[in-house]
Amino acid sequence: xxxxxxxxxxxxxxxxxxxxxxxxxxxxxxxxxxxxxxxxxxxxxxxxxxxxxxxxxxxxxx
Numbered sequence: 001x002x003x004x005x006x007x008x009x010x011x012x013x014x015x016x017x018x019x020x021x022x023x024x025x026x027x028x029x030x031x032x033x034x035x036x037x038x039x040x041x042x043x044x045x046x047x048x049x050x051x052x053x054x055x056x057x058x059x060x061x062x
Contacts, residue, residue: 003054
């Protein structure tokens with residue numbers, strides 16, 4: 001699991017682990033808020049995929 005956190009930090013996609021989740025988007029959300037929300041959402045999904053992959057490998061003994 002430590003390798004997963006190192007990999008995420010190196011790829012700078014550990015943002016989802018370091019910062020609070022942005023507030024949900026509204027009609028009044030500025031383009032900057034929308035950009036930050038989309039970036040956070042994408043990085044969160046990528047982090048989960050990488051961690052799941054590494055954890056599965058550990059259970060399989062690879």
